[in-house]
Amino acid sequence: MTSKMLIIGNGPATAEAIEAIRKFDDDSTITVLNKEPWPAYSPCPLALYGWNESPQYQEARKDWAEKHPDERVPQMLGVPREGLFWKGGMEFYTRHKVDLRLSTPAKSIDTERKVVVAENGEEFEWDKLLIAAGATTFWVPIPGLADARDAGLAHAFKTIGDADEVVAQLRDPDRASKKALVMGSGPIGIEASETLRGWGLDVTMVELVDNVLPVMTDDDSSAILKKHMETHGGMRVITGQGAKEVVFNDDGSLKGVVVGDLGLIECDLIINSAGQRPNTWLCDGTDIEVAERGGILVDRNMRTSNPDVFAAGDLSQFFDVVGLQRMIPLWPNAVVGGRIAGFNMTGKPVVNKGGIDANAVNVFELPIAAGGSPKAEHDETLIGRNANVWVKMYLLKNIVVGFTAIGTVREEEMNLDAYNLPEDQLEEIKNAFARSRDREGAGLEGNGIFYTLLRRKQELTEEMKDLIRLGDFRTGSFRALFAIDQHDFVRLPERIGVRGQEVYPR
Numbered sequence: 312m313t314s315k316m317l318i319i320g321n322g323p324a325t326a327e328a329i330e331a332i333r334k335f336d337d338d339s340t341i342t343v344l345n346k347e348p349w350p351a352y353s354p355c356p357l358a359l360y361g362w363n364e365s366p367q368y369q370e371a372r373k374d375w376a377e378k379h380p381d382e383r384v385p386q387m388l389g390v391p392r393e394g395l396f397w398k399g400g401m402e403f404y405t406r407h408k409v410d411l412r413l414s415t416p417a418k419s420i421d422t423e424r425k426v427v428v429a430e431n432g433e434e435f436e437w438d439k440l441l442i443a444a445g446a447t448t449f450w451v452p453i454p455g456l457a458d459a460r461d462a463g464l465a466h467a468f469k470t471i472g473d474a475d476e477v478v479a480q481l482r483d484p485d486r487a488s489k490k491a492l493v494m495g496s497g498p499i500g501i502e503a504s505e506t507l508r509g510w511g512l513d514v515t516m517v518e519l520v521d522n523v524l525p526v527m528t529d530d531d532s533s534a535i536l537k538k539h540m541e542t543h544g545g546m547r548v549i550t551g552q553g554a555k556e557v558v559f560n561d562d563g564s565l566k567g568v569v570v571g572d573l574g575l576i577e578c579d580l581i582i583n584s585a586g587q588r589p590n591t592w593l594c595d596g597t598d599i600e601v602a603e604r605g606g607i608l609v610d611r612n613m614r615t616s617n618p619d620v621f622a623a624g625d626l627s628q629f630f631d632v633v634g635l636q637r638m639i640p641l642w643p644n645a646v647v648g649g650r651i652a653g654f655n656m657t658g659k660p661v662v663n664k665g666g667i668d669a670n671a672v673n674v675f676e677l678p679i680a681a682g683g684s685p686k687a688e689h690d691e692t693l694i695g696r697n698a699n700v701w702v703k704m705y706l707l708k709n710i711v712v713g714f715t716a717i718g719t720v721r722e723e724e725m726n727l728d729a730y731n732l733p734e735d736q737l738e739e740i741k742n743a744f745a746r747s748r749d750r751e752g753a754g755l756e757g758n759g760i761f762y763t764l765l766r767r768k769q770e771l772t773e774e775m776k777d778l779i780r781l782g783d784f785r786t787g788s789f790r791a792l793f794a795i796d797q798h799d800f801v802r803l804p805e806r807i808g809v810r811g812q813e814v815y816p817r
């Protein structure tokens with residue numbers, strides 16, 4: 312039987328849902344309503360895109376290309392615009408027979424008539440609906456901020472459009488930005504700061520709470536990061552103080568921002584990265600249940616309280632790996648949620664085994680990965696460190712319930728002998744590590760390793776703990792993984808990716 316499948320939003324949850332639907336259903340129509348004018352793209356490398364055109368990085372790329380004439384320029388030296396379109400642009404929609412409506416935001420949902428009304432008044436019918444419209448930047452209601460936004464002097468940093476606006480301001484010789492103030496120290500604020508530093512601006516970051524990157528750090532790890540951002544990143548980082556008011560010069564240009572009890576901090580550009588709000592307003596007036604101050608509630612099939620409506624991605628509130636229903640606004644959860652929703656829209660009853668709160672950010676070349684929660688019940692805290700690595704793990708009965716890992720294990724510190732692997736496999740692993748270190752943000756794979764430990768609820772032995780205490784979290788945690796299934800070890804990248812979550816129906 313053919314159905315009308317309608318999807319609101321066009322992020323990773325949508326792309327995955329499209330692929331899942333087409334895996335089993337070639338005949339139903341799929342229509343996607345997208346507020347933005349672009350096909351699916353990833354915002355994750357927006358900082359790398361933002362500094363791609365800066366004179367400093369153009370110079371760095373030229374240097375690199377001269378030194379390595381036969382190799383591809385590493386991602387860390389900038390991502391061109393086309394590099395953001397991770398599904399390959401419009402061809403993806405043609406191949407999957409999708410009617411993609413760009414610049415067509417949904418305005419309301421009518422679950423009785425089974426239609427979505429777009430802002431332009433057009434109505435779209437559906438048999439099955441997926442809401443995957445993500446979140447929108449929250450503009451803190453302090454005096455002057457909305458005026459600065461409307462004058463093009465304050466920007467968000469969430470979409471390609473936002474990054475384009477920032478770059479346009481940086482490129483404009485008449486505006487000649489020199490000093491920026493970034494509100495909020497989450498991953499988006501940090502990444503925007505890197506773009507601005509890449510363009511040579513003085514950057515001050517203002518964070519209301521006491522820790523930088525507050526969702527991922529505790530006091531100790533925050534202190535390490537803050538120092539790194541100041542010394543290595545060359546920024547000023549203010550914590551425990553909020554932006555209170557935006558002040559303008561008589562000619563309408565920015566004078567600065569009043570911050571806590573520090574007074575006016577001068578700037579000519581503001582980045583607002585103080586938070587996101589899920590677009591759950593789309594469910595107003597419907598029977599689709601939304602948690603108070605939370606997301607659209609979904610079951611393990613990503614189905615909402617209306618049996619023909621599904622939700623996935625940043626606006627959904629789903630079950631995590633320990634069974635709590637919560638929002639985890641991260642890429643892997645959007646991918647898995649979208650895929651599961653897609654399968655269920657075709658009638659395949661696939662379940663989500665639980666999302667994981669684990670993220671990784673490269674902060675001025677210093678990788679930090681964090682997952683689980685230090686607030687989860689734990690009976691042991693394991694701290695490991697050496698010259699290059701700092702790691703804290705929270706354990707309950709020897710099982711990891713939370714972690715933060717900062718830094719990179721150098722190859723010479725790795726205890727690969729502990730694996731007792733054949734020579735060719737050892738070589739393969741060393742090469743893989745070397746590649747990830749040189750190209751993709753060294754050390755971030757620590758996140759994947761711990762992620763798997765969290766998901767698998769793998770018990771750590773005393774030997775593994777000793778390795779981790781020495782700061783060799785890579786060997787220690789690989790050892791733990793290795794204990795799970797030695798033969799699968801060399802296929803680790805597949806296993807720690809979303810495919811390892813066994814969401815494909817068999």
Ligand SMILES: Cc1cc2nc3c(=O)[nH]c(=O)nc-3n(C[C@H](O)[C@H](O)[C@H](O)COP(=O)(O)OP(=O)(O)OC[C@H]3O[C@@H](n4cnc5c(N)ncnc54)[C@H](O)[C@@H]3O)c2cc1C
Nearest residue numbers: 320321322323324346416417444445624625640641642645
């Ligand atoms: C700068 C940045 C860096 C990030 N880095 C990481 C990272 O390193 N790791 C990680 O795990 N996560 C990262 N994230 C988060 C990750 O990108 C999100 O979790 C993920 O994109 C959420 O996917 P989604 O499918 O819910 O929708 P989104 O990607 O949020 O997309 C929502 C879509 O809905 C559309 N839309 C909104 N309203 C409407 C409407 N009314 N009608 C129609 N369409 C609408 C939007 O235009 C957009 O296409 C980052 C996010 C940003 C902004």
